[in-house]
Amino acid sequence: FANDDIFQGESEIKTFLSSLSYNSKLIDLQKHLPFTEEEKSKKLESEKKYDDLKIALSQKDKTLKELTIIKQQLTARKKNLEITNQWFAQTQLESVNNLISDCKTKKEIAKKQGIEKFKSEKINNIGSEEWKVFIQAAEKFALKQKNNETIYPEIGDNCLLCQQPINEDLQKNLIQSYWAYIASVSEQEAKTAQENLDKTKEGYEKLDFNQFPESDILSSWLKENNAEALKYGKQILENQNTLSLNIIDAINKNETRQFTEIKTDLSIFDTVLNELNTRIKALEENEQNKILELLLKEKTYLAHKEKLSIRYTEIESLHKNIIWVHKANSFNKQWYKTQSTNTEKRLSNDYFNSDYINAFNQECDSLNGKFGINIDAKSSDAQSNRQLFLKGKDPSAILSEGEQKVIALADFIAETNITTINKGIVFDDPVTSLDEERKSTIAKRLVDLSTQKQVVVFTHDLVFVSGLINFAGDNNIPYECHWIENRNGIPGQVWLRNSPTYERVYRNAEPVKAFYNIAKRDECPPAEREYQLRSGFTALRTCYEVLVINDLFKNVVQRYNERVSVDSLSSVYFDEELINELLDSFAQCCRYMEGHTHSDKYAYLKPEPQNLNEEIQRYEAIRTKIKRNKKSP
Structure with missing residues (x-):
């Protein structure tokens, strides 16, 4: 009785029922009885007041939720602006110029050492960046000329450029001095200074200055409620973006420049946050919410009191049973x-x-x-x-x-x-591993059983399906047969009233005419028309097959049915001319079926609507002849 299906919400009554046990005192529950007519009227009044007030407050709940989201977004955006400000503080800007100067100075020192040590009237720009890159590449290439145990060059090695033998220590020492220069302290310091400068440049390149995009929820809200703050924020970010591009250009050109600090005044957004907090607090502390809580408590109690008055006898009986269960558990089990x-x-x-x-x-x-x-x-x-x-x-x-x-x-x-x-029984493939005779016996038994209760059979065995249907049909027992298949990788697709026994719809050309009527429409697209025509000829082929089974052979032999109706042989009429005409018409139909194997006489032709109509007329003419002819005495 204490579940939410009966006593929804919380009350003294529900609390008592939730803890109902053999030692509970029902006198404590009886104090909530009876449920008077006056209380019934009061319950209806409380429910109406509660519903009306809840509707009125629903818009406020929506506003409170929206303002809370705006506050969260603005707080996060303010944090982003604080981080961005650090990159444009005066101390940071001075640090950029210091890094540029340091890198420039150390590169000049390294270049000067290179010029002093390797200057020559025969080669220009010694000590330049291009020259150093050349020396570094030569050193890496030299490492590939020797194994790990020896060092290039040695007397007798070939020069990497002219390929002439190195025969003097002077040549050897010159090349080794190049390697020493690349590894020198001044060169490494210049390299480190450049890496620090590149890292600073990367930091500016990663800054996001689009903090207030047009499609943003926060931007839309600021535009309606504090357009000045939005305009200010966008302008400062635009100025910071311009300064950032200037800093990156100075780093690329290795130039020190005069930079002026640009920082967002975050107090403007603090003011907006304070306003948001004030509005949220006002909504949360709304006196009407307290009234709503009191009304909910009152209407819940009265509803529980009404249900208690209706179910008290049941509760009393349950309590007695709980007491007996407790006593029973105390006995010798x-x-x-x-x-x-x-x-x-x-x-x-x-x-x-x-x-x-x-x-x-x-x-x-x-x-x-x-x-x-x-x-x-x-x-x-x-x-x-x-x-x-x-x-x-x-x-x-x-x-x-x-x-x-x-x-x-x-x-x-x-x-x-x-x-x-x-009231019903379900069988799943009940005839696997059984011979045809036992399948027939089981089919008959299940059909007989269906006269007493509903019988549902799942099977892959079409012969068994035919047996079920035949026995049901012979005894006038109603049945339905449906087809379930895996279509395009999706299992469990059900086709209602669809099985091999439903070929009776093909006992005339109506299914084929349906495809023809769609294909002949002027508005039918070419691809759709071709599909409808192929489907139509496929259906017409089935009509011919059913015509042979039902009308020509009078159902002596049927598909998926092991029984042969010998008695029906007396109704079979064979006319060689009629048979040849049927064969020719069937072949004419097949030549329009793409992918079907045909003789050269009936090679495949791309069908047109008039072709399908012609074949429909041919089929109906033969069908009429077959039905008109009877076996002569």
């Missing part, structure tokens, strides 16, 4: 368990076993499965367990898989028949 088991044995022997055995034997007879199965039932712990035996052994050790399937079906059907609660 083993004694009661033994008594229950003995009673179960007696009832099982008197009723269940005999009923089940009779039903099982009857099902074995119906399914042609009389294999001499014996049944043994044992009872323990107030439960009955039955076992099947064949000559004292498990049936699975003697019977074939198909015979075991028959016994399992007999067992299942017998159990469902002796109980009254089963």
